[in-house]
Amino acid sequence: MKKSIPEKQLFNSTKERDLLGHIVKTSIRYKIWVAILLLFIVFGMYGYYRQIRYGLIVTAMRDYTSWGIYISNFVFFVAVSLVGSLFSSILKLNKNEWAKPLIRISEIIAVAAIICAAVIIIIDMGRPDRFIYVFKFGRIQSPIIWDVIIISTYLVISFILLYISLLPDIAICRDRLTAIPKWKKKLYKIAAINWSNQPEQVLIIKKIGRILGITVLPVAFAIHTVTSWLFATTWRPGWDSTNLGPYFVSGAFMVGAAVIIFAMYFVRKYLNLKSYITTTHFDHMGKLLVLLSLVYFYFNINEYLGPAFKMVGVEGEHITELFVGKYAPMYWLVQIFGLVLPIVFLLFKNLRKPVPIVIISAFVILGAWFKRFLIVIPSLQHPYLPIQGVDESYLHYIPTWEEWAITMASFASLLLIITILIKLFPVIPIQELENPIEETSNESKKLKNEIH
Amino acid sequence: MKYIKYLFIRVLKITTLVGLVFMSTTQIYAQDNTKEDALISLDFTEKNNIKTIKATVTNKIGEPVEELDLYFFVKRTFSLLPIGDVFNTTDENGEVEVEFPKDLPASDTEGSVVILVKILESDLYNDLTVETTKKWGVPISDKEYHQQDERSLWAAAANAPMSLIVSISIMILSVWYVIFYILYKLYIISKIKPSKL
Numbered sequence: 338m339k340k341s342i343p344e345k346q347l348f349n350s351t352k353e354r355d356l357l358g359h360i361v362k363t364s365i366r367y368k369i370w371v372a373i374l375l376l377f378i379v380f381g382m383y384g385y386y387r388q389i390r391y392g393l394i395v396t397a398m399r400d401y402t403s404w405g406i407y408i409s410n411f412v413f414f415v416a417v418s419l420v421g422s423l424f425s426s427i428l429k430l431n432k433n434e435w436a437k438p439l440i441r442i443s444e445i446i447a448v449a450a451i452i453c454a455a456v457i458i459i460i461d462m463g464r465p466d467r468f469i470y471v472f473k474f475g476r477i478q479s480p481i482i483w484d485v486i487i488i489s490t491y492l493v494i495s496f497i498l499l500y501i502s503l504l505p506d507i508a509i510c511r512d513r514l515t516a517i518p519k520w521k522k523k524l525y526k527i528a529a530i531n532w533s534n535q536p537e538q539v540l541i542i543k544k545i546g547r548i549l550g551i552t553v554l555p556v557a558f559a560i561h562t563v564t565s566w567l568f569a570t571t572w573r574p575g576w577d578s579t580n581l582g583p584y585f586v587s588g589a590f591m592v593g594a595a596v597i598i599f600a601m602y603f604v605r606k607y608l609n610l611k612s613y614i615t616t617t618h619f620d621h622m623g624k625l626l627v628l629l630s631l632v633y634f635y636f637n638i639n640e641y642l643g644p645a646f647k648m649v650g651v652e653g654e655h656i657t658e659l660f661v662g663k664y665a666p667m668y669w670l671v672q673i674f675g676l677v678l679p680i681v682f683l684l685f686k687n688l689r690k691p692v693p694i695v696i697i698s699a700f701v702i703l704g705a706w707f708k709r710f711l712i713v714i715p716s717l718q719h720p721y722l723p724i725q726g727v728d729e730s731y732l733h734y735i736p737t738w739e740e741w742a743i744t745m746a747s748f749a750s751l752l753l754i755i756t757i758l759i760k761l762f763p764v765i766p767i768q769e770l771e772n773p774i775e776e777t778s779n780e781s782k783k784l785k786n787e788i789h
Numbered sequence: 790m791k792y793i794k795y796l797f798i799r800v801l802k803i804t805t806l807v808g809l810v811f812m813s814t815t816q817i818y819a820q821d822n823t824k825e826d827a828l829i830s831l832d833f834t835e836k837n838n839i840k841t842i843k844a845t846v847t848n849k850i851g852e853p854v855e856e857l858d859l860y861f862f863v864k865r866t867f868s869l870l871p872i873g874d875v876f877n878t879t880d881e882n883g884e885v886e887v888e889f890p891k892d893l894p895a896s897d898t899e900g901s902v903v904i905l906v907k908i909l910e911s912d913l914y915n916d917l918t919v920e921t922t923k924k925w926g927v928p929i930s931d932k933e934y935h936q937q938d939e940r941s942l943w944a945a946a947a948n949a950p951m952s953l954i955v956s957i958s959i960m961i962l963s964v965w966y967v968i969f970y971i972l973y974k975l976y977i978i979s980k981i982k983p984s985k986l
Contacts, residue, residue, distance in 0.1 A: 476946040477957055486957075490964055497971055504978075530979035538978045545971045552967045559960075 346516035353513065356763045359608050361516050363760075366607070371756060374749040381746020384739035385460060393463045395739045400724065402717045402734040407461040409709040410744050413592070414454035414751070415488075415564050416585070416705065418495065420593030421447025422557035425498050426550045435621050438613050438765045442600050443593075444499040445764070449754035451492045453747050458488075460743060480566045491560045494553050499758075500528075501546055505539075505768040508532035524761070534768075561586045568712070574655035575644075575716035584636040588705065591629040595701035598622045600755070602695040604764055613765045616690060623689030626701070630680045637676065655719045663733075664715050667707055675704015827854055827914040829906055831921060840889035840925050844906050846879050848914075853883025857911060861887045863926075864903035866896075895926025898934050902926035 346361045348354040387395050398405045424443035428436040459465050475482040511525035532538060565585035568576040578584075598619065605614040644652045645660065659668045679697045682688045688697065714734050724731070736744075825848060832843040842861065846854040857879045862869035873887035895902050901922050908917040940950045 474946065477949045477954060478942045478944070478946075483957070486961060490961070490968075493968055494964075497968065501971070501975070530975065531981070531983075532978065533981075533983035535981050535983060538981050541974050541978050545974045548967060549971060552964060556964055 346514065349513065352767065353509075355610065355612070356765050356767050357510065357514060359759075360510065360521075360761065360763070361514060367756075367760065371753065374753045374756070377749035378746045378753065381743045381749070384742035384746070387739055388460075388743070389465075395737060397730075397734050397737050397740065399728070399731045399734075401720060401727070401731040402714055404461075404713050404717060405734060406710065406714075406736045406740050406744050407457055409706075409713040410747060411454050411457045411461070412564055412585075412709045412713070413706050414450045414457060414747070415561055416589035416592050416709070417596050417751075418447045418450035418454060418491065419557050419561055419586070419589040420450075420597055421495050421498060422553045423590055423593050424597070425502070426554045426557070430547075430550055435618065439597060439601060439618065439622075441499075441502060441762075441764055441766055442604060442759075443597055444495065444502060445755055445758045446593075446596060446600060447495045448492075448499050449751050449758070451488065451495050452754060453751045455488055455492060456750070457747055460747075480563065480570050483563045484567055487556070487560045487563045491556050494549065494556055498549055498553060501542055501549065502766065503762055504529065504532050504542060505534065506763045506766060508534070509767055510762070521761075558586055561589045568716070572721060573716045574650075574652040574719050574721070575712070577652070578640060580636060580639045584633075584640050587629065587633040587636050588708065591626065591633045592702060592705035594622060594626045594629050595698040595705070598626065598694055598698040599702060602691055602698075604759065605691070608759075608764065610765060619691050619694050620686070620689045623683045623694050626698070627680055627683045630676060630683075630701070634676055634680065637672070651719050651721055655715060658715055658719070659711065664711060668711055671704045671707045671711060674700050675708065676701075824911075824913060824915050825849060827857070827908060827917060829859070829908070829917060829919045831904075831906060831919060833921075833923060833925075838891070840891070841886050842889055842904065842906070843884060843886045844879075844919075846883045846885075846908075853879070853881065854914070855879055855881050855883060857883075857908065857914065859885055860907040860909050862905040862907065863893055864905065869905060889925055891927075893926050895924075895928050898928050898931055900924040900926045900928035 348357065384395075396405060396407075421444045424436055424440045429440065459468055462468060471482070471485055475485070507525055508529040511522070511529045514521070514525070562582040562585065565581040569578060569581040601614050601618065601622070605611060641656065641659075645656045647653070648656065658664055679701050682697055683694070688694065718732065718734065828847045828849070830845045830847070832845070834841050834843065844859055844861075846857055846859065848854050859877045859879065860871065861873040861877060862871055864870075870893075872890060877885045877887055879885045889904075893902060901924055904921050904923055904925075906919045908914050910916070937944070938948060940948045942950060942953075
């Protein structure tokens, strides 16, 4: 069936063409990208089918390592989702004007990440059909219930944050985009909820934007702190720490900033947004990443110095395993290439340019993923009460192909959600709500101001 | 000709093997069919603070069953706790005695414990379980018993600590209040009509 595009799209301004063009035009590159992501997802679904069919025995998780890469991946996704609050709350409330074009990307990533985090928890369950029992028989005393509550709350808040920042732009899509299929027109019409740039509407949305910006901050801190409490309240070496909450939150902000740099590089490149996401943005993001990494570095010292100085019992065994044992190569690679070197490199202005900074961010992201692996798995392999005569398979954990396939699929899903949202909506805010009434007439003037 | 002879030997070998397999299974079946039901009667005595369980096993015509291993258990919360010796074999009168431990906690204030005696995987007799409740356990105190109803972190959902319920409820309600307020405001936005120019 051939799709009929009603007419040729005309734009009122260059800004509109730059920011809305990708919604009208679907490139072959986009289709190939989506197809690749779908391929990963289908492969992951086959792995998950096998897991449902044969049970969790197809994974490498056993009595000792009962949380594998699913849970470390979950922690990673929750960490990434915090980036929404970093931009929509911390930077916005502190009036960091430069960060404005990045707010939308951060909110899109936050929504995608928190959806994937919620799904990965269900994937980790041996009997996902019993998920409903969590609500039916849940005990408020259990940190797992706290996590379920906070994740659902943060999911809703992330959606609303993205939605209220999008609303005026959805209305622009509804009013200006003509060369789009009917379903898209309908989608914009419904999602725009009669938005017409009325001063009262602008007033309300600015107000609720501020309220939400403040509300999201404690919720964001809570979501990752509660995630850390899942570990801190379980009696295992490496987790028995009061430092775990801030350690997780600071790590989350660090990886969030790196993810934004990574995302803005590709959005800028493939949507031709060089005039909107400038090298100054990369420079600022680089500085922000250094600051956040330094905070995380500080909590890392807190986390490891005490136990390493005392080397008590199983805690000592755990630290030895990380520092010089089985996990030492991964541990030092993560700490040096994912934390220390990025801090050092990003101090140089030249390395805060788009290409070098995106490479450095890739290392930070990879390091952050493996850091979560190092937080979850080695601890589980040193129980305080070892089981006698355990099966050989309990003593080490090497994820099976099913686990990798499902994990890769979760990443593909994250990227797919981000891709679809970016394809459907303008990724850089078009409307500046400060001057809503002059919007159309002053379009070209404002565009000039933005670019210079 | 050579091949036919070879084939004949192969067929003979295979049929012999198949025959052997069948024979052994029929033998097993035969054995199964010969298993009979036994009867366990229990006698509980308490003398000089020593509690003894005496089990007497008889076959269906009432003769004592000699040299049969019995297994004695006490029911605990999650599984069965074995008591007695490793092997508790019946004597020529079909009897076996097991001493009941003095320090087993009961599940209630009256000292009730559930005692099970089993015949398991015997060659001659079918599996059998006899279950009796005796007040031989160490009764838990009233205080301990009612502790289960106290509010604590480890209690059931209904007995969560009040402070926890209150603080979590305040947090959830305040955040969700903001969420619903915003949804309401979005509804208001949708109701504002564009002004006519």
